[in-house]
Amino acid sequence: MATRQHRFTIRKSVEIAPGVVHLFLTTPDGPAEHLPGQFVMAQLEDSEGEFTRSYSFSELPGSDANELVISRVNDGRGSEIIFGLTAGDELSAKGPFGRFVLRNESPQRYIMLATGTGIAPFRAMLPELRRRIAEEGAEVIICQGARERSGLLFGDEFKAFAAAHERARYYACLSRDESVDAEQHECAGRLTMILEQLGPNAESDIVYLCGNPDMIDESIEMLKARNFTPRQIRREKYFS
Numbered sequence: 001m002a003t004r005q006h007r008f009t010i011r012k013s014v015e016i017a018p019g020v021v022h023l024f025l026t027t028p029d030g031p032a033e034h035l036p037g038q039f040v041m042a043q044l045e046d047s048e049g050e051f052t053r054s055y056s057f058s059e060l061p062g063s064d065a066n067e068l069v070i071s072r073v074n075d076g077r078g079s080e081i082i083f084g085l086t087a088g089d090e091l092s093a094k095g096p097f098g099r100f101v102l103r104n105e106s107p108q109r110y111i112m113l114a115t116g117t118g119i120a121p122f123r124a125m126l127p128e129l130r131r132r133i134a135e136e137g138a139e140v141i142i143c144q145g146a147r148e149r150s151g152l153l154f155g156d157e158f159k160a161f162a163a164a165h166e167r168a169r170y171y172a173c174l175s176r177d178e179s180v181d182a183e184q185h186e187c188a189g190r191l192t193m194i195l196e197q198l199g200p201n202a203e204s205d206i207v208y209l210c211g212n213p214d215m216i217d218e219s220i221e222m223l224k225a226r227n228f229t230p231r232q233i234r235r236e237k238y239f240s
């Protein structure tokens with residue numbers, strides 16, 4: 001899909017968790033086209049000059065707006081601007097970019113791991129994952145990691161996805177809250193713990209990792225030790 005210059009208008013900005021904003025963006029030409037899993041590069045400017053920050057598209061295909069989900073980083077240059085945006089403001093951005101997309105592949109099992117706002121691309125992939133479950137018999141396991149329950153972004157959508165499909169599962173790992181509810185698919189600890197428990201198998205699985213770079217590096221080490229090749233591990237690190 002060709003990269004284009006976009007001039008978005010903020011339709012609304014909603015704080016969906018402490019320090020996390022959900023932005024709805026429109027253009028006169030309709031939503032910017034992209035594949036689920038791709039991102040835009042926002043072109044920002046502050047007193048130090050111009051700079052860019054990347055944000056993944058999170059909306060479901062067919063939505064009438066593009067959606068971004070952004071976590072506030074303390075003293076972050078981009079965060080200062082993004083968290084000041086209100087309805088009617090404009091945001092310039094280029095995109096789409098990225099190869100963190102579902103490819104033409106037919107593994108028996110998809111294992112998707114995300115921390116924090118790293119869940120955004122997986123939300124956008126849900127309809128295609130649903131199709132692959134129905135038409136290709138794939139199994140899909142989505143694991144979301146957050147410090148506390150309030151950080152389980154779109155958790156209800158993933159729960160509904162898992163409830164609707166026999167071959168879909170959802171786990172929520174809370175790293176700083178011991179009061180977990182197993183009926184709500186919650187467990188105490190980090191995502192890497194659940195990855196180990198799933199017993200990833202290089203013969204049958206493809207693993208997608210998004211968000212915290214330490215989680216991604218640790219998961220890759222674990223998967224390499226289980227004979228996964230780089231082609232069987234897809235990753236999008238949110239900072240280096």
Ligand SMILES: Cc1cc2nc3c(=O)[nH]c(=O)nc-3n(C[C@H](O)[C@H](O)[C@H](O)COP(=O)(O)OP(=O)(O)OC[C@H]3O[C@@H](n4cnc5c(N)ncnc54)[C@H](O)[C@@H]3O)c2cc1C
Nearest residue numbers: 039053054055056069070071073076077078079117238239
């Ligand atoms: C491909 C891609 C897609 C991304 N998509 C999203 C997205 O959908 N939503 C989203 O919230 N972010 C996303 N990010 C991260 C985002 O681009 C910014 O890096 C992040 O928001 C911090 O930017 P900032 O300007 O506020 O902070 P900066 O000014 O860049 O950083 C301030 C300080 O915080 C540290 N830091 C930077 N990022 C983090 C972090 N995430 N956690 C803790 N410390 C940090 C820096 O090392 C620095 O010391 C994505 C990154 C990439 C590469």
Ligand SMILES: NC(=O)c1ccc[n+]([C@@H]2O[C@H](COP(=O)([O-])OP(=O)(O)OC[C@H]3O[C@@H](n4cnc5c(N)ncnc54)[C@H](OP(=O)(O)O)[C@@H]3O)[C@@H](O)[C@H]2O)c1
Nearest residue numbers: 018019071072073115116145146147175190192212214215
């Ligand atoms: N979460 C919040 O309440 C909050 C609110 C506002 C702003 N912020 C800021 O936003 C940024 C991102 O915060 P975030 O909480 O979304 O993301 P984060 O700090 O990347 O943490 C998200 C999850 O990833 C886990 N994690 C970290 N390293 C890991 C590893 N090596 N393996 C497995 N899991 C790992 C964390 O566990 P641990 O808890 O064990 O580290 C946590 O459960 C930070 O700068 C933060 O200060 C956070």
